[in-house]
Amino acid sequence: MSKGVGRGLRPWVIIGSLVLAPPVLAAEQGAAVDNARPASESFRRTTEEAAALAGGLAVRLNKSSLRDGDLLVVTVDVPSAGYLNVVSVGPDDVPTVLFPNRHHSDNRVAAGAFGIPTEKMKFDLKATKPYGPTLVAAFLSTEPLDFYQDGAGERDVQGRMHEQFALLSASSRRQLENLATKSFAVTPRAAPLLGGMAYALVCAASGPCDAAAMAPESGGLPLAERLVPGILLDPERELPLPRGGQLRPVYDKGIRLTKLSEGFVSRLYNDPAGYCTIAYGHLIHKAPCDGSEPADFRNGVSEPQGETLLVADMSGAQSAVTRLVNIELSDGQYAALCDFTYNVGAGNLQSSTLLKVINAGEHHRVPLQLARWNKANGKEYRGLTVRRQREIALYFEGRPIPKALPGGENLTPIDIRVGE
Structure with missing residues (x-):
C-alpha cells in the first residue's frame, strides 16, 4: 500500500467542486500536481482521454451549472454488472476518487442507473471553490478495479485510508490509461473497460455563470499548433451522395477518436495559418477572427454544439471515403478512414498510396502507410503520430495488427498539408 499526501477531511461533507479539501489545501495540492507534470499530461487530460477511448458509458449530472452551495447528483447508466470507479478533476487538476470511498467501499455494481451519493454515504455533494469547470468521469471494469483502495492518501497501520476519499494515484492512472487503450483496440463486447464523462460548471453564488465555458479547452495541443482539418480546406465542390442518397454514419468510436484528436475550444481562435476557428476545428472563415463572425460564435459554443x-x-x-474506396469496409475501417480523411483532406486521400493499398485489398500494408502521415508544415508532430496509431488500432479493431515489413515499402514521412 502506498502512503500519500492527503490530510484528514471533514467527514460530513464532500466539497462540490469535488476537490475534497479546504480551498487553501486544494490549491496547494493542485500546484503540486501541476508542477510535477506538463500541462499536456494533466490528470484532467489523461482522464478525459481514458473516458473517450474506453467509451460506452453514459454519465449524467442533475445540473450542468451549479452555484456555490448547490447539490450535485451523479448518475451512471451501468449496462452490465462490473466494478465502478468515479473520478472528479477540478479546475486545479486535483483528481479525487468519488466512488468507491470509505462510506461505500464495495464498488461491485449491478446493471441499471447508479446514483451518487448512495444511501450508504450519508452526505451531499456540494458545489464550492475552486470555481470553474469540473470533470466527472466514470469507469466500469469487468475485472476488480478499486481506485480508492489503491489511491493516494495517508493510511493507518492496517493500510486503511484515513480520508473519506482518496486521490487518484499515479499507478491507478497508468492502469486506467492501459485499460482504455486496450478497450479501444478491441470490439465493444470484448472491452475490459467502459468509460464516460460529463462536466459541471461551478460558479460563485452570484455573478456570471457562462455555460459556454462548461467544457474547458481539451486536447494536448496548444492553440498555436491546432490546424484546421484538411477536409475543410479542400476546394469547395459539390460531392455526389453515395448510392441510395444517404451517407453511411460513422459509429461512436470513430466520432470519439476525432473529438479526442481535434480537441475542443469553446471560444473563437486563430489557427497557425491565421484562420478563424472554433470548437473541434470548425472553420469560420479563411482569415483571422475580426469580430464579424456570427453572434452565436462570438459568444462561444458549448461542447454539444461543437459536436x-x-x-x-x-x-x-x-x-x-464512400466514393473513393471500392472495397467493403468494416465499421472500424470506415471510421478510421473517415478520421484520417477529415484530418488530411479528400484530395490527399485520393492521391495517396494508402488508398491504392486499400483498394487492392493489401491490408497488411495499411499500418505502414497510415503511419507515414505524421508531419504538418514540415514538422513531425507527436499528436499526429498518436492519431495515426489510434486509426490503425481502429482499422484492425479486434484483430491483430500486421507487424511484417513488406519489401520495398516507401516509409518516407508525409506532410498532411502537402500530400504525396
Whole structure:
C-alpha cells in the first residue's frame, strides 16, 4: 500500500467542486500536481482521454451549472454488472476518487442507473471553490478495479485510508490509461473497460455563470499548433451522395477518436495559418477572427454544439471515403478512414498510396502507410503520430495488427498539408 499526501477531511461533507479539501489545501495540492507534470499530461487530460477511448458509458449530472452551495447528483447508466470507479478533476487538476470511498467501499455494481451519493454515504455533494469547470468521469471494469483502495492518501497501520476519499494515484492512472487503450483496440463486447464523462460548471453564488465555458479547452495541443482539418480546406465542390442518397454514419468510436484528436475550444481562435476557428476545428472563415463572425460564435459554443458542428463537417470525409474506396469496409475501417480523411483532406486521400493499398485489398500494408502521415508544415508532430496509431488500432479493431515489413515499402514521412 502506498502512503500519500492527503490530510484528514471533514467527514460530513464532500466539497462540490469535488476537490475534497479546504480551498487553501486544494490549491496547494493542485500546484503540486501541476508542477510535477506538463500541462499536456494533466490528470484532467489523461482522464478525459481514458473516458473517450474506453467509451460506452453514459454519465449524467442533475445540473450542468451549479452555484456555490448547490447539490450535485451523479448518475451512471451501468449496462452490465462490473466494478465502478468515479473520478472528479477540478479546475486545479486535483483528481479525487468519488466512488468507491470509505462510506461505500464495495464498488461491485449491478446493471441499471447508479446514483451518487448512495444511501450508504450519508452526505451531499456540494458545489464550492475552486470555481470553474469540473470533470466527472466514470469507469466500469469487468475485472476488480478499486481506485480508492489503491489511491493516494495517508493510511493507518492496517493500510486503511484515513480520508473519506482518496486521490487518484499515479499507478491507478497508468492502469486506467492501459485499460482504455486496450478497450479501444478491441470490439465493444470484448472491452475490459467502459468509460464516460460529463462536466459541471461551478460558479460563485452570484455573478456570471457562462455555460459556454462548461467544457474547458481539451486536447494536448496548444492553440498555436491546432490546424484546421484538411477536409475543410479542400476546394469547395459539390460531392455526389453515395448510392441510395444517404451517407453511411460513422459509429461512436470513430466520432470519439476525432473529438479526442481535434480537441475542443469553446471560444473563437486563430489557427497557425491565421484562420478563424472554433470548437473541434470548425472553420469560420479563411482569415483571422475580426469580430464579424456570427453572434452565436462570438459568444462561444458549448461542447454539444461543437459536436453538432463536427458531425456536419465530417460529412465531407464520409462522402470521400464512400466514393473513393471500392472495397467493403468494416465499421472500424470506415471510421478510421473517415478520421484520417477529415484530418488530411479528400484530395490527399485520393492521391495517396494508402488508398491504392486499400483498394487492392493489401491490408497488411495499411499500418505502414497510415503511419507515414505524421508531419504538418514540415514538422513531425507527436499528436499526429498518436492519431495515426489510434486509426490503425481502429482499422484492425479486434484483430491483430500486421507487424511484417513488406519489401520495398516507401516509409518516407508525409506532410498532411502537402500530400504525396
